[in-house]
Amino acid sequence: MSKFSREKVMPRYFVIAVALTLAGLAVIGRALYVMTAQKDYWIKVQQHLSHDSIPMKPNRGNILSCDGQLMASSIPEYKVFMDFQANAFENGDSLWLSKLDSICEGLHEIFPQKSAAEFKHDLEEGRHKTVVNKKGEKSTGHRHWPVWRRRINYNTFTEVHKLPFFNMGKYKSGFHWDEYNARNRPFGSLAQRTVGVMFGEIDSARCGLELSFDSLLRGKNGLVHRQKVLNKFMNITEMAPEDGCDIVTTIDVDMQDLAERALLEEMKLPDVNAEMGVAIVMEVKTGDVKAIVNMARMGDGEYAEAINSAISYRCEPGSVFKVASFLVALDDGVADTSFVINTGSGVMQMHGRDMKDHNWRRGGYGSINMARALEVSSNIGVSYVIDHFYGKNPTKYVEGLYRVGIHEDLQLPLVGYLPPRIRMPNTKTTNKAEYWSKTTLPWMSIGYETQIAPINTLTFYNAIANDGKMVKPRFVKKLMKNGETIHEYPVEVLKEQIARPEAIHTMQTILTHVVSQGLGKKAGSKSFKVAGKTGTAQVSQGKGGYKSGTVGYWLSFAGFFPADNPRYSCIVCLKKWGLPASGGGMSGVVFHNIAEGIMAQNVKMRVEDARDDSFTLTADVKEGNAGAATYVMSRVGAQGEVKEPVKQEHGQVPDVRGMGARDAVYQMESRGIKVRLTGRGTVKEQSLPAGSQVKPGMICELRLTTSHKDRPKEKEIEI
Numbered sequence: 211m212s213k214f215s216r217e218k219v220m221p222r223y224f225v226i227a228v229a230l231t232l233a234g235l236a237v238i239g240r241a242l243y244v245m246t247a248q249k250d251y252w253i254k255v256q257q258h259l260s261h262d263s264i265p266m267k268p269n270r271g272n273i274l275s276c277d278g279q280l281m282a283s284s285i286p287e288y289k290v291f292m293d294f295q296a297n298a299f300e301n302g303d304s305l306w307l308s309k310l311d312s313i314c315e316g317l318h319e320i321f322p323q324k325s326a327a328e329f330k331h332d333l334e335e336g337r338h339k340t341v342v343n344k345k346g347e348k349s350t351g352h353r354h355w356p357v358w359r360r361r362i363n364y365n366t367f368t369e370v371h372k373l374p375f376f377n378m379g380k381y382k383s384g385f386h387w388d389e390y391n392a393r394n395r396p397f398g399s400l401a402q403r404t405v406g407v408m409f410g411e412i413d414s415a416r417c418g419l420e421l422s423f424d425s426l427l428r429g430k431n432g433l434v435h436r437q438k439v440l441n442k443f444m445n446i447t448e449m450a451p452e453d454g455c456d457i458v459t460t461i462d463v464d465m466q467d468l469a470e471r472a473l474l475e476e477m478k479l480p481d482v483n484a485e486m487g488v489a490i491v492m493e494v495k496t497g498d499v500k501a502i503v504n505m506a507r508m509g510d511g512e513y514a515e516a517i518n519s520a521i522s523y524r525c526e527p528g529s530v531f532k533v534a535s536f537l538v539a540l541d542d543g544v545a546d547t548s549f550v551i552n553t554g555s556g557v558m559q560m561h562g563r564d565m566k567d568h569n570w571r572r573g574g575y576g577s578i579n580m581a582r583a584l585e586v587s588s589n590i591g592v593s594y595v596i597d598h599f600y601g602k603n604p605t606k607y608v609e610g611l612y613r614v615g616i617h618e619d620l621q622l623p624l625v626g627y628l629p630p631r632i633r634m635p636n637t638k639t640t641n642k643a644e645y646w647s648k649t650t651l652p653w654m655s656i657g658y659e660t661q662i663a664p665i666n667t668l669t670f671y672n673a674i675a676n677d678g679k680m681v682k683p684r685f686v687k688k689l690m691k692n693g694e695t696i697h698e699y700p701v702e703v704l705k706e707q708i709a710r711p712e713a714i715h716t717m718q719t720i721l722t723h724v725v726s727q728g729l730g731k732k733a734g735s736k737s738f739k740v741a742g743k744t745g746t747a748q749v750s751q752g753k754g755g756y757k758s759g760t761v762g763y764w765l766s767f768a769g770f771f772p773a774d775n776p777r778y779s780c781i782v783c784l785k786k787w788g789l790p791a792s793g794g795g796m797s798g799v800v801f802h803n804i805a806e807g808i809m810a811q812n813v814k815m816r817v818e819d820a821r822d823d824s825f826t827l828t829a830d831v832k833e834g835n836a837g838a839a840t841y842v843m844s845r846v847g848a849q850g851e852v853k854e855p856v857k858q859e860h861g862q863v864p865d866v867r868g869m870g871a872r873d874a875v876y877q878m879e880s881r882g883i884k885v886r887l888t889g890r891g892t893v894k895e896q897s898l899p900a901g902s903q904v905k906p907g908m909i910c911e912l913r914l915t916t917s918h919k920d921r922p923k924e925k926e927i928e929i
Contacts, residue, residue: 266447268429270391271454273405273419275463276498276687280396281405282420287361287392290370294337294351296384298375303337309375310334316373320366321358323906333357361390393420398879401466403504403518404624404685405459417518419457419685422623426689429454456690460498465491465808467872469501472803474513477505477784482796486785487513488520488664489800491808492672494776496701497681501804522626524661528747529793530768530781531616531657532592534670536584537717538610541709544599547581547716553590560597561648565590568746581720585728587744593652604635604651614708615680616662616670623685631661657747664766668781671742671768673705674721675776678714680705722773733767733798735806741776742769742801744794749785763791767798771805780804863910865900866893871914878910889914 244252273282298305310333314326336355342348357370367387371377376385393408406418415421432451469489477484484507491501502520505513517523539545556567556574567574567588575588583591600607611617611632619629632654635646653659665683673680682702689697708714721741725734734740749762763786770779782797782804792798863883866874874893878885881904888911897911 264434266432266434266451267391268431268451269453270393271427271429271691272456273427274456274458275461276459276500277462278458279463281401281459281461281463282393282395284391285394286364287390288364288367288387289359289361289390290357290367290385290387292333292336292355292357293353293384293386294339294355295349295353297382298378298384299337299351306337306375312374313376317357317370320369357385361392397463397467399515400463400470401461401502402515404461404499404502417625419459419624421625423455423457423686427454427457453691455696458687458690460493460496460500460684460687461502462500464811465501465804466503468807468811469804470503470505472800472807473503473505473782475803476796476800477507477513481790482784482786484784484786486519486523486783488523488781488783489804490520490664490668490781491804492668492683492779494672494675494770494779495681497669497672497684498687499683499685500778518624518626519664521622521624521663521665522628524628524631524663525749525764526658526660526747527662527667528657528745528764528766529587529589530667530671530743530745530766531660531662532584532587532655533674533717533721533743534611534614534616535592535596535607535655536580536720537614537674537709537713538607539580539595539599540713540716541614542599542606542610545580545595547579547720549580549595550577551580551583551588551591551594552577553583553588553594556590558590558594560593560652563649565593565652567591581723584720584743585724587724587729589656593655596655597652601651604646607651607655608632608634614670615673615705616666618666618669618680618704620666620669620682620704622665622683627665628663630663630666633659657745664781664783667766667768668779669704670708671770671781672779673708674714674717675741675770675779678707678709678711679703680708718773721769725769725773729794730767730769730798732794733769733801733805735771735802735809737806738771738809739773740769740771740802740805741773742767742798744792744798746791746793760787761789762787765791765793765797767793767801769801771809778805778808861904863896863898863900863902863904863908866896866912867900869893871912874912878912882906882908884909886911887914888912891915 270284272280272284275281310330311326314329314333317329318324318326333355336352338350339352339355340348340350341352362370371385375383377383378385395402395405402418404418406420406422407416408414408420409416415424415427420427430452432447433449435446435448469491473487473489476482477487486507487503487505489501489503490499492499502518504515504517504519506516506519508514508516540547553567553575556570556572558565567586567590569575575582575586575591578586578588578591580591580595582588583595596607617630617632620627633644633646635650636644637646639645650659669680669683680703682704684699684701686699688695688699709717718741721743722739724730724743725740729744730740730742733742733744745764745766745768747764747766749764765784765786766781768779768781770776780801782800784797784800786796861881864877864881866877869877870892871887871890874896875885875887883898883904884907886909891914893912894915895913898908
């Protein structure tokens, strides 16, 4: 028998049930009361609890040279502001007023361009400014007033943050900042148009690889949940950002620097005074673009990389195109190098127009064969051959040009690339620019009536150097993330064979003779064989034609080296006005300097092979890193005095006398000083005295030990 009595238990359960029911009704009643009577109150509470999900920006990937040197990387930059409605101003502004003078003095020391009085006036304007919110309510004090209106680097930011009042914390003092990922190029403007430029204010790519690979470099945004409680934000990461990939380019920094200096040195000569210059160096087997320079004269007379003309400037290429014309004839087998052309006295009638050789005033070349016609760049020789064998069927000639690859659309991964324009015969069109007349074929054969960018011409010459295999110019080798390769860009073959091997071999021989015994001698070298072709074309002035005012010239030299085992191909183009004008004598000289510089960089010799036990090697050590110099001298067994350079503060002009050009430029530009160089060798003089205070916009001229001497003007002008 149970010891529990039903009569006693049931009343207790009933009491509990009634209590729970009443509690439930109370909860429901309270909820209804909150939803109705207290609705407005809780809406106001919700407005004070601000929460939002905002994107978190990833780190933009780096752009690296072929050997891993940084060409573009992201560094933080800041814009600093004041919130004049922060906690420090709620109970009056006595603290602000007591610190204001020291704040302004500190800002003046950090930013000497602006006086302490100007800072004080500017900050007080922000403090007293009347602000109207979205609801129309007025308040005093700007909440996002700029302390300095431009971006500052991290070091400057830390100095500003240490100032009185600003160091109390953003929620108390109101001092706050916006952080940006700024692009830094350690090598300055080197290959700027190819590497690319960023629109800093909107963090957007403007051109070059920065733009073409923007989605890969940019990465993916993360997501942060921010909730404001009691005037403080709590950040909760919902999705971490994914940093961008690093891009490994094919650019060789040393070759790029060499090509840029060689091109600029020629462009600045008084007898050249070029308006624009282009230089491209390509590796023969892979198509890797090792250097690409695009220089144009700006409004202030200085040269800078403004447009990537190497891939976008389509123009009539001139005599460098003659190689494509003769390669078509050799490949078709319509003629060989023994075919003789009677060029007469240098002037020949071609369908009612005079075709002239560059030496027509001196009697011309007389009877010459095809090989010699190319060596001396005879307009008559080339145009006669093409007109003679293709005059009745010009379509076959143009199809041959397409076949040998001079018309190939390279589909480069750079915004702005323009493919060649070589039109097919068309006599029915009403468009004068596309109409095919009887004179079109002979003039097209010598580089007119076509539009080709330098990169296409070089790709064609590179194919000749590569025994007929045409490879696509490659600018990017691979993508990396966290030090690991995630994607490689292989060598892309556009045409396995642009012409018969016999025709290619013959053309290689002719191009070698152009340099050894033709008009391209200035591009040659005593140390190795060079092959290539000169080109000098008159620049059309649009409706004014070729004879309007001062005549413009497009000077070029395209070739490869060493000719007996080609490793690199190169093209150099200059645009200038007036005479003298010589593709071989001007562009060829730049080619020569680039080729010899590159080959010198690749010469590796063992010091032991040249060591003489009876001779003590004494080294002349430039100023620079003493530790590195001591290590090198110990390895080669040299003796010499190693001097540590005199150190100046970062805000002082350094003493760079005795340094090499690259070290000197680095020392100056790291302090914000722009540099102008003249001559070669080590720095002999500097225009700014060492130890003087660095000021914004300073320019220092460095004179190196040896200066470039003016060369005698060319006697011949090749057209």
